[in-house]
Amino acid sequence: MDRPCLSRRRALMLPVSAAGVTAVAGCAPEDEGFGNGTPVRAADGAIPLADLPENTGTLVNFGGDHPFVLLVRGSGDEVTGYSGYCTHNGCALREVETELDCPCHGSRFDATTGEVLVGPATIHLPEVPVVVEDGHVRRAA
Template identity: 65%
Template sequence: MERPCLSRRHALLIPATAAGLGGLAACAPEDQGFGTAEPLRGQDDTIPLSEIPEQASTLVNFGGQEPFVLLVRGTGEDVVGYSGYCTHNGCALRQEEAELDCPCHGSRFDAATGDVLAGPATRQLPTVEVAVEGDVVRRVR
């Protein structure tokens, strides 16, 4: 009897290998998040307050370097900062309207409060200290 060119053992490895490679690809930070929103890029550790819309959340890249920060602005100088990374596995979040989505494992966060809307993340986004100084928002390090 002639042996088949593909043994059962090797045939069973194909789906497992494909699943493993797919899992690795899902964890790769391929687009740095942001979804449909382009991050605002600040100079050094500041960004003009006028570029942060009122009653909205905006992903910001201070000084062109990571980490990304989610700025939530109420009215006037009411600005709060949150981490732009998922608390589950540290992936950059994508902004989709009023929520932030993790492209790695599907966690979702409220863009106004940083609260978890859907897991696997269980912790809300940590706050990032920011201060309004005159006409700029400065990241406090």
């Protein structure tokens, strides 16, 4: 007598297997934020000051550990850096117009001040030290 292609044991394992695949798919990384575009990449760890529009924020990828930094340029050489990661759960933020949105849990931050606009985050984005040297912005050592 031929054995069935699907034994009772395997048939009973299907729901468990499907649940496992669904759970693993749910753990897939988010789109890492960035909305409709990608952060500006800082070549050699620096970005030309001229690439940062005045009186606005720009998400920049400096590379290395926690590479994403929101650079907010005021007028002239005035630049402030903020973390590009949500203070609620550490997800990379995405830039959407004048806000930074967290794709993980929906927190939103002001893209010029780092202040929380919508929770669950309750802490504003911490400052990241940056310096302007020779017309380029770098993370401070």
